Amino acid sequence: xxxxxxxxxxxxxxxxxxxxxxxxxxxxxxxxxxxxxxxxxxxxxxxxxxxxxxxxxxxxxxxxxxxxxxxxxxxxxxxxxxxxxxxxxxxxxxxxxxxxxxxxxxxxxxxxxxxxxxxxxxxxxxxxxxxxxxxxxxxxxxxxxxxxxxxxxxxxxxxxxxxxxxxxxxxxxxxxxxxxxxxxxxxxxxxxxxxxxxxxxxxxxxxxxxxxxxxxxxxxxxxxxxxxxxxxxxxxxxxxxxxxxxxxxxxxxxxxxxxxxxxxxxxxxxxxxxxxxxxxxxxxxxxxxxxxxxxxxxxxxxxxxxxxxxxxxxxxxxxxxxxxxxxxxxxxxxxxxxxxxxxxxxxxxxxxxxxxxxxxxxxxxxxxxxxxxxxxxxxxxxxxxxxxxxxxxxxxxxxxxxxxxxxxxxxxxxxxxxxxxxxxxxxxxxxxxxxxxxxxxxxxxxxxxxxxxxxxxxxxxxxxxxxxxxxxxxxxxxxxxxxxxxxxxxxxxxxxxxxxxxxxxxxxxxxxxxxxxxxxxxxxxxxxxx
Numbered sequence: 349x350x351x352x353x354x355x356x357x358x359x360x361x362x363x364x365x366x367x368x369x370x371x372x373x374x375x376x377x378x379x380x381x382x383x384x385x386x387x388x389x390x391x392x393x394x395x396x397x398x399x400x401x402x403x404x405x406x407x408x409x410x411x412x413x414x415x416x417x418x419x420x421x422x423x424x425x426x427x428x429x430x431x432x433x434x435x436x437x438x439x440x441x442x443x444x445x446x447x448x449x450x451x452x453x454x455x456x457x458x459x460x461x462x463x464x465x466x467x468x469x470x471x472x473x474x475x476x477x478x479x480x481x482x483x484x485x486x487x488x489x490x491x492x493x494x495x496x497x498x499x500x501x502x503x504x505x506x507x508x509x510x511x512x513x514x515x516x517x518x519x520x521x522x523x524x525x526x527x528x529x530x531x532x533x534x535x536x537x538x539x540x541x542x543x544x545x546x547x548x549x550x551x552x553x554x555x556x557x558x559x560x561x562x563x564x565x566x567x568x569x570x571x572x573x574x575x576x577x578x579x580x581x582x583x584x585x586x587x588x589x590x591x592x593x594x595x596x597x598x599x600x601x602x603x604x605x606x607x608x609x610x611x612x613x614x615x616x617x618x619x620x621x622x623x624x625x626x627x628x629x630x631x632x633x634x635x636x637x638x639x640x641x642x643x644x645x646x647x648x649x650x651x652x653x654x655x656x657x658x659x660x661x662x663x664x665x666x667x668x669x670x671x672x673x674x675x676x677x678x679x680x681x682x683x684x685x686x687x688x689x690x691x692x693x694x695x696x697x698x699x700x701x702x703x704x705x706x707x708x709x710x711x712x713x714x715x716x717x718x719x720x721x722x723x724x725x726x727x728x729x730x731x732x733x734x735x736x737x738x739x740x741x742x743x744x745x746x747x748x749x750x751x752x753x754x755x756x757x758x759x760x761x762x763x764x765x766x767x768x769x770x771x772x773x774x775x776x777x778x779x780x781x782x783x784x785x786x787x788x789x790x791x792x793x794x795x796x797x798x799x800x801x802x803x804x805x806x807x808x809x810x811x812x813x814x815x816x817x818x819x820x821x822x823x824x825x826x827x828x829x830x831x832x833x834x835x836x837x838x839x840x841x842x843x844x845x846x847x848x849x850x851x852x853x854x855x856x857x858x859x860x861x862x863x864x865x866x867x868x869x870x871x872x873x874x875x876x877x878x
Contacts, residue, residue, distance in 0.1 A: 406579045407750040408688040414668055415590040417694035419717035421665055422446045440606040441662045445673030446721060453723035454732035454770055460781050461740045464696040464708040464715045467517045469740055474498060476744030476761030480858040485786050488868045490518025498744035499527035499581055505753045508578045510569050513562045513585030514538055522546040530573060532565050538587045540594040557596040559588045563671040567678055588668040595663035602663050608655045613829055614701035623831040625815045627795055628703055633875045634793035636707035640875050658700055689750045690723040711783050711799040711808045712828050722770055734769045736777045742766050787812060789866040800849040807845040
């Protein structure tokens with residue numbers, strides 16, 4: 349247990365905590381248990397078989413997850429103001445349905461992942477645990493035997509559950525997983541066009557665009573596949589906007605004539621790299637670097653030019669937003685919105701030229717920050733803006749809270765429910781987040797990364813490379829262009845954060861880094877420096 353988690357558990361038992369949660373129960377009609385048991389229980393400590401008014405006591409839940417959608421590529425984000433609210437997205441990008449979620453619900457403006465990589469992040473969402481606890485550390489291997497996902501607790505509490513879309517824990521395994529009454533998924537990354545879905549154990553190929561097809565399937569389940577007498581949990585997990593970015597045919601070329609403004613930190617200049625760790629500049633030439641994509645006549649490389657890549661990303665985001673709108677429209681038209689919590693987020697961020705990268709994995713802001721929006725009429729006040737730092741490890745406890753379900757002690761979740769924040773409450777909250785990423789044999793350009801981030805400062809430790817660590821003042825340098833690791837004035841601050849980082853990792857078992865047997869394809873190509 350980390351110091352942060354221990355402090356929260358201590359708060360949980362306080363008189364303030366009990367009063368606060370009773371107030372929250374009135375706000376959300378979800379409730380929080382005052383005691384824990386060996387199996388999930390409903391509000392008040394009663395068994396999950398207790399008859400309750402399901403229309404008011406337990407929220408329906410829709411979790412919509414995208415892939416590689418960065419935090420600032422949403423139309424409503426400001427062009428000025430505090431760094432965490434300011435977008436670097438182009439003015440031409442349109443996201444009317446995400447904008448509506450923020451306008452009529454809540455924008456969690458400081459949302460982060462604990463690992464910026466598909467499978468580990470998805471595992472943290474489903475378990476409420478850090479990567480070093482759930483042990484799903486790369487995209488190649490399935491979840492360890494015995495892994496329990498929070499929808500299993502919802503099932504035990506009477507919820508009907510469905511998973512539709514990208515699973516990606518176990519690259520070539522699309523088999524149904526525990527916790528879901530209905531299952532529709534595909535192997536690995538899947539395809540943008542004409543996907544084959546494993547539907548409850550039977551594979552079937554569909555014609556069309558995957559984002560549309562997954563949404564079609566989700567809406568069909570909502571209309572005819574569920575028991576209307578029971579509360580439901582729908583997990584709609586999109587492939588979009590994962591590379592290679594491929595918009596729907598109807599959106600191809602939508603932004604073809606739009607100007608692409610490259611980020612300042614993309615330039616291969618001494619100003620950008622004179623204080624950065626050496627590996628950052630070296631990564632420019634790797635499979636995830638912008639200098640790798642600049643192809644020549646002798647290259648057989650499918651990566652498009654940067655401007656084309658950027659525009660295709662935006663067109664793919666537009667199609668994603670369109671399908672988010674389809675789900676919201678159905679919930680509103682049927683009246684289900686009044687009893688449903690809708691949460692949208694991405695599994696990790698994505699760099700589009702920053703520091704010379706196009707990928708994630710590292711601990712820079714564009715990699716670890718994600719969009720997060722919540723919509724629940726009658727529960728969340730329109731225009732709610734939450735600035736406290738939340739993480740993907742908080743999703744499981746939050747959604748369980750909305751269902752009035754307390755996980756058992758054996759769940760050992762690292763996250764905490766931010767349902768009070770959605771309801772306008774201001775409970776004591778964390779003042780920092782932790783980040784971890786383990787070096788992958790398949791993509792060797794990025795080292796093992798540990799980081800601690802407060803509202804203002806970020807310290808990054810790089811394991812296994814002879815290089816500088818990172819330290820950034822996010823208030824004066826929001827683009828992390830100037831590494832202050834060797835500035836004497838910050839020496840004490842750096843040492844304090846470094847100690848806190850390793851104290852918490854050590855206390856939680858986070859320093860036991862696994863060495864995995866190499867499997868899968870190794871993408872270690874690197875262009876020569878110019």
